[in-house]
Amino acid sequence: xxxxxxxxxxxxxxxxxxxxxxxxxxxxxxxxxxxxxxxxxxxxxxxxxxxxxxxxxxxxxxxxxxxxxxxxxxxxxxxxxxxxxxxxxxxxxxxxxxxxxxxxxxxxxxxxxxxxxxxxxxxxxxxxxxxxxxxxxxxxxxxxxxxxxxxxxxxxxxxxxxxxxxxxxxxxxxxxxxxxxxxxxxxxxxxxxxxxxxxxxxxxxxxxxxxxxxxxxxxxxxxxxxxxxxxxxxxxxxxxxxxxxxxxxxxxxxxxxxxxxxxxxxxxxxxxxxxxxxxxxxxxxxxxxxxxxxxxxxxxxxxxxxxxxxxxxxxxxxxxxxxxxxxxxxxxxxxxxxxxxxxxxxxxxxxxxxxxxxxxxxxxxxxxxxxxxxxxxxxxxxxxxxxxxxxxxxxxxxxxxxxxxxxxxxxxxxxxxxxxxxxxxxxxxxxxxxxxxxxxxxxxxxxxxxxxxxxxxxxxxxxxxxxxxxxxxxxxxxxxxxxxxxxxxxxxxxxxxxxxxxxxxxxxxxxxxxxxxxxxxxxxxxxxxxxxxxxxxxxxxxxxxxxxxxxxxxxxxxxxxxxxxxxxxxxxxxxxxxxxxxxxxxxxxxxxxxxxxxxxxxxxxxxxxxxxxxxxxxxxxxxxxxxxxxxxxxxxxxxxxxxxxxxxxxxxxxxxxxxxxxxxxxxxxxxxxxxxxxxxxxxxxxxxxxxx
Ligand SMILES: [Zn+2]
Numbered sequence: 001x002x003x004x005x006x007x008x009x010x011x012x013x014x015x016x017x018x019x020x021x022x023x024x025x026x027x028x029x030x031x032x033x034x035x036x037x038x039x040x041x042x043x044x045x046x047x048x049x050x051x052x053x054x055x056x057x058x059x060x061x062x063x064x065x066x067x068x069x070x071x072x073x074x075x076x077x078x079x080x081x082x083x084x085x086x087x088x089x090x091x092x093x094x095x096x097x098x099x100x101x102x103x104x105x106x107x108x109x110x111x112x113x114x115x116x117x118x119x120x121x122x123x124x125x126x127x128x129x130x131x132x133x134x135x136x137x138x139x140x141x142x143x144x145x146x147x148x149x150x151x152x153x154x155x156x157x158x159x160x161x162x163x164x165x166x167x168x169x170x171x172x173x174x175x176x177x178x179x180x181x182x183x184x185x186x187x188x189x190x191x192x193x194x195x196x197x198x199x200x201x202x203x204x205x206x207x208x209x210x211x212x213x214x215x216x217x218x219x220x221x222x223x224x225x226x227x228x229x230x231x232x233x234x235x236x237x238x239x240x241x242x243x244x245x246x247x248x249x250x251x252x253x254x255x256x257x258x259x260x261x262x263x264x265x266x267x268x269x270x271x272x273x274x275x276x277x278x279x280x281x282x283x284x285x286x287x288x289x290x291x292x293x294x295x296x297x298x299x300x301x302x303x304x305x306x307x308x309x310x311x312x313x314x315x316x317x318x319x320x321x322x323x324x325x326x327x328x329x330x331x332x333x334x335x336x337x338x339x340x341x342x343x344x345x346x347x348x349x350x351x352x353x354x355x356x357x358x359x360x361x362x363x364x365x366x367x368x369x370x371x372x373x374x375x376x377x378x379x380x381x382x383x384x385x386x387x388x389x390x391x392x393x394x395x396x397x398x399x400x401x402x403x404x405x406x407x408x409x410x411x412x413x414x415x416x417x418x419x420x421x422x423x424x425x426x427x428x429x430x431x432x433x434x435x436x437x438x439x440x441x442x443x444x445x446x447x448x449x450x451x452x453x454x455x456x457x458x459x460x461x462x463x464x465x466x467x468x469x470x471x472x473x474x475x476x477x478x479x480x481x482x483x484x485x486x487x488x489x490x491x492x493x494x495x496x497x498x499x500x501x502x503x504x505x506x507x508x509x510x511x512x513x514x515x516x517x518x519x520x521x522x523x524x525x526x527x528x529x530x531x532x533x534x535x536x537x538x539x540x541x542x543x544x545x546x547x548x549x550x551x552x553x554x555x556x557x558x559x560x561x562x563x564x565x566x567x568x569x570x571x572x573x574x575x576x577x578x579x580x581x582x583x584x585x586x587x588x589x590x591x592x593x594x595x596x597x598x599x600x601x602x603x604x605x606x607x608x609x610x611x612x613x614x615x616x617x618x619x620x621x622x623x624x625x626x627x628x629x630x631x632x633x634x635x636x637x638x639x640x641x642x643x644x645x646x647x648x649x650x651x652x653x654x655x656x657x658x659x660x661x662x663x664x665x666x667x668x669x670x671x672x673x674x675x676x677x678x679x680x681x682x683x684x685x686x687x688x689x690x691x692x
Contacts, residue, residue, distance in 0.1 A: 085146060091207070098207035131323050157196070171199070190311065231247040258285060263280060374386035421573055432465040519535050
C-alpha cells in the first residue's frame with residue numbers, strides 16, 4: 001500500500017513544480033489537513049485564475065462607471081450527503097446544522113462568535129437547502145450506507161455516483177468516516193469539471209457538537225474557501241511579489257510553510273514591506289481550529305470575483321427561491337418522506353449481485369422493495385443485495401414510509417443483466433508499433449482525466465513505440481491508470497500448452513524513498529471483481545537508476561514479466577488490466593504484451609495450476625470427504641491418505657480429470673488426515689480434519 005498523502009511526500013514535489021524550495025525545517029510529522037495542493041498542481045489552476053481575474057476586471061469597470069459595487073448578502077444553498085456505514089460517522093442533524101451555523105459565523109464575522117476576529121464579513125452566508133432538485137421538501141441531508149465511507153480521493157467521482165445534486169444550484173458536501181492518509185478534507189476549485197465539484201470532509205471534523213470537538217468546524221470553513229477560489233496563505237511560499245505570487249491576495253502576508261500551531265509571532269518570510277508576521281489566524285492556513293478566525297478584504301474580493309464569474313446561478317434570487325433559501329420561504333411543519341435509491345452496478349452479468357442503497361429524504365423508517373428478475377424478488381431491508389441469474393432488463397420499485405406517509409419510486413429498465421460473452425481467441429499480442437492509439441482492442445482508462453498511458457517513441461523494446469506513463473509530473477498521488485485488454489477466451493489455448501501472459505517493462509524511481517506501483521489484475525466475472533496476479537513496486541519494479549530527470553531506458557534496462565494463467569484456462573471470458581498507481585516517481589514503460597500459448601505444459605506447471613484448483617468438502621469431515629478434480633488435467637490423480645506425511649493409511653487409487661470422487665473415511669483415526677494427490681511423479685498434500 002502506498003502512502004501518498006503525507007506532507008513529506010507531496011510538498012517537495014509541489015515545490016519543485018513551482019520552482020522554489022522549502023527550508024529543511026519543514027515539519028514532516030504532521031498529518032495532512034487538506035489535499036488541495038496534491039489535487040491542484042499549478043497547471044490545473046490556470047483556467048480558474050484567468051476566470052477569477054475576469055471577475056476582478058468586471059468589478060473594477062463597474063466601479064469606474066459609478067455603478068455601486070454590489071455588497072449585498074449572497075446565500076449559498078448547501079446539500080450534505082452523509083456517506084456512512086452505520087457507525088458514528090452517520091452524524092446527527094444537529095451536528096450538521098452546527099456546521100452550517102459555524103460557516104455563517106466565520107464568513108459573516110458574526111459578533112460574539114469565534115468567527116469574530118480582526119478580518120472582514122465576506123457577505124456570504126450558507127443555507128441548508130429546504131427544497132431538493134425535484135421540488136420536494138427536505139432537511140437538506142441525504143444519508144446513504146456504503147463501505148465507501150472509508151474514502152480514497154481516487155474514488156471521488158464515485159461519491160458523485162452515489163449522490164449528487166446540480167452543482168450550479170447546490171454546494172455538494174460529502175461527510176465521510178475517513179480519508180486516506182489522515183486527510184481532514186478537500187475541495188474542488190472553481191472551473192473544476194462538474195464531476196469533481198464539491199467538498200469532502202471527515203465526519204468528526206464536521207461541526208462542533210456530537211462526534212466533533214467543541215472548537216471544531218473550521219476544516220469546512222477552510223475547504224469552502226478553496227471552493228470559492230482561495231489558495232492556502234502559504235501557497236507559493238515567500239514568492240517574489242506579495243500580490244502577484246503566493247495566494248494572489250495582497251493583504252495576506254507571504255508564508256513559507258503551513259503553520260500547524262497558533263504561534264502569533266511566526267514570521268517565515270521577510271520579503272513583504274512592511275515585514276508582517278504570518279497570518280496564522282487566517283482560515284486558509286493549517287493552524288488549529290481554535291486559532292483561526294479571519295478572512296481578509298483581499299480574500300473577500302476573490303470570493304466575490306468567483307461568485308460573479310463561475311458560480312453565478314447558485315446565489316441568484318431565482319435559485320434561492322427554488323431551494324427555499326430566501327426569506328420568503330414558508331417551510332411546512334413536516335416534510336413527507338421523499339423516496340430515492342441508487343446502485344453503483346446497474347449493469348451486471350448473470351449470477352452477479354447488486355447492492356441497492358436507500359437514499360430517501362426525510363428519515364424513512366420502513367421499506368418495501370420489489371425486484372422483478374432478482375433473488376430475492378422482494379425485500380423490506382433498507383439496503384438489500386439482490387442476485388440476478390437471468391438475462392434481461394428489469395425495473396426496481398421502492399416504497400418508503402415514515403410516520404407522515406409513504407412515497408413510491410419505480411425505475412424502469414434500471415438493471416441490465418447480460419450473458420457473459422465469449423472473449424477473443426488467443427493469442428492476444430500488441431507491440432504498439434503500428435502507432436495506433438489507443439492500441440487496437442485496448443482501452444486506456446484514465447479516471448482523473450490527467451496523466452495517462454500514452455504511446456512513446458523515446459524508448460521501446462521493439463521500435464518504434466512502447467506504452468509509457470509519466471509519473472514524474474503526475475501529482476495526483478494514488479491515481480490508477482489502466483491498460484485494459486479486451487475480453488479473452490483462455491479455453492482457446494492449445495491443450496498441451498501453458499497459457500501465459502508476458503510483457504516487457506522498464507522503470508526508474510525519482511526518489512529512493514518512494515515508488516510507483518504496477519499491478520496486473522484479472523477478472524473472470526465480467527469485470528466486476530478482480531484478482532491481483534502480479535504486483536511490482538520499489539525494488540521489484542526498478543530496472544534503472546533513481547533519477548529526478550525523465551527516465552529513458554536503454555536496451556539493457558528492459559525486463560520481462562511472465563505470469564502463468566493455467567489456473568484460468570477453462571474461462572471463456574477473462575478481462576486483464578495493467579494498472580499504474582502513481583506515487584510521483586518516474587516513467588514506467590510497457591512493451592511487447594502477449595497473452596497465449598507459452599511452450600509445452602510441464603508436470604510442474606500442471607501441478608501448480610491444476611492442484612491449486614482442486615476443492616474438497618466437508619472439512620472437518622466425519623464419514624467421507626469429496627474431492628472435486630477440475631477439468632483440463634491431462635493425467636489421472638492418485639489419492640492416498642496418511643496419518644502424518646509418510647505413514648500410509650489408505651490408498652484410494654486413481655481418479656480422472658473432471659471427476660468428483662467420494663472417499664470413505666470409515667475406519668480411519670480421528671484427527672488430521674493428510675491427503676496426497678499425486679500425478680506425473682509430483683505430489684501435493686492437503687490436510688483434512690476427521691471428526692471422531
Ligand atoms: Zn486547504
